[in-house]
Amino acid sequence: MSVLFEPYTLRSLTIPNRIWMAPMCQYSAAPEGPEAGVAHDWHFAHYAARAAGGTGLILLEATAVSPEGRISPYDLGIWNDHQTETLRRITDFLKSQGTTPGIQIAHSGRKGSTDRPWKGGAPVGPGAHGWQPSGPSPVAFADGHPVPIELTTDEIQEIVGQFADAARRALEAGFEVVEVHGAHGYLIGEFLSHHSNRRTDAYGGSFENRTRFALEVVDAVRAVWPDHLPLFFRISATDWLEDNGWTADDTVRFAALLKEHGVDLLDVSTGGNASGVRIPTAPGYQVPFAARVKNETTLPVAAVGLITEPEHAEKILANDEADAILLGRELLRNPYWAQHAARGLGGDVHVPDQYHRSSALR
Template identity: 50%
Template sequence: MTKPDSQKSSTDSRVSGEDGRRILRRDPRPHLFRPISFRSVETRNRIMLSPMCQYSAVDGMPNDWHLVHLGARAVGGAGIVCTEAVHVAPHGRITQHDLGLWNDDQRDALARIVRFVSAQGAVPAIQLGHAGRKASVGRPWEGSGPVTPLDGGWETVSCSGLPYAAAWPAPQPLDIDGIRAEIEALAQATRRAREAGFRILEIHAAHGYLIHQFYSPLSNSRDDLYGGSFENRIRFLLESLDAVRREWPDDLPLFLRLSVTDWVEGGWSMDDTIRLVRILKERGDVDLVDCSSGGNDPRQSIPIHPGYQVPLAQKVREATGMATAAVGLLNAPDLAESIVANGSADLVLLGRGLMADPHWPLRAANSLRAADVSWPVQYERSNIF
């Protein structure tokens, strides 16, 4: 597994000068463009396409849009190209237009994308998720509000019967058999992700979706083994990780996206995250924590600005020794470089920035004067970089 300070030790070397003194030779490459390894997987740089829903699937099936969208980011130089949230069950989709991995046809269609992304030198990654009580909503350009069963939606489930917001329907609380069924669906989706050829798996446990609903006291009002105490509220997450690791090879990395704070008084906090990540570090099944925040309560108050979540990733990294990823408005190459160079995080995730410019990594490499960057030979004569 990767150590958080690995980029400092693996790229510098000491040699002897003519007078016998030891000279430290530093890697001339920008930190953003130095490889990093997680278990058996090495990435060509520290840039990862953040999972960004495209709301363009039919019955959970990927299509040419997904191939071109993800393939273009691989061609554009990202080190890790991650799918949008791929849902483990039909009722776990955010919208009816989201990707799924509950059948083999979906697996086979995703495998086509995996092959193309890999052929461009990027590491193919997949994020698996379940929206819980935040499922069955419209697409952003349709208002993102709840969609009723009469309009093509479905009944949602969660740890408790608490709705996300006042105007939202109350979800059906999962009983023990229901919890086991959701965890098994995650395990089977993990198996299919492995069979499709993905090299990194990320579990979506953030942004107010099902796993987050369990661990946050704002959404969990249970009084059994899955509610109440901190240990009980994280039980669903830990059992989910156990199920995933039974299907995901030991030599392949497992990432976990967390909402590090709810940004609401009385909700999940940074202290809770550090406590959880120390447990994960001791268990050894998670290789990196993707540090996001919020999404579980409309009362949240988030101080949004470029790099606003970087301190979250840095604090988790420093307090636990776990590798972390920073995400959120990191579109300036100098900012992205400083995050890795200063040890604030091990990876930089770009979502909207890479949506707007699939060649952001190549442009950043030029801006940071990176050498030995792999450029698509088909585009070299454009002289636009």
């Protein structure tokens, strides 16, 4: 059998194949009022289609642990009971299709309070449902972005608690995987990097101090997340800066610590913490970073980044460069990527009974 279609077990959870959906914000929730951050028909239809298409694991988009933790006012949230209840409709359907439901919990930090990408993605103020962002240090993400308010140690601890509350709600909503978002220049990633973290207290300076907040979040989440279910962590393996940024060496070192703190898989991406950086993109350009973690630590990894062809995905797994493949934009283009890949590689994947007559797999 194709490796891409082999089940994968973490703790007591078995995911039916190695084709997973990466978190991708939809910017489609209400920005304020009782429906703020609530999943609606768009979210259901979006994720349901990928489950019907045979995707083994779906990680819901960055879901904010607080109103101020959203990237845009239109992001999903998981800070109240109403949000939690509406997410169960999605998890129930994903499970009915044999897909493992996962969710990424997140805080945007200094990159929060921005408009939807198709509206330009610029920072927005209170008049457009926005707020004043916060971060580890008063360092703006880019020209034209506000200088964030530096978080106090008490505020940091409050956010740690918000991540734990979000994980508890995720379990109530029926998710079986929770992923802590530590990538792409959002709050946890901001603490990790010298580029954005200029603190001189226990949360800045040394590697140990800069990773402290991330590990406190992981510990708090792991304390409320059941032992039999896996915990993921998403990381930007490099800031793509020549100096004064987070590096691949840092990632390998940190991965070993994450494993010690109960993380079961590292979702390896790159970039997002520095503006104007030139990134040498090409098919699979981020795979070598995942491969380093896999080869130099005992922590399983998922690879992501311009992986579009089934044969390429299969080769990554066969070469032991990753344990699973996370697809992003390719699944936006083709919700049935897994079924098409199965035809080409001779794999077996879930096809809904209602679509039985259209399938060459049965």
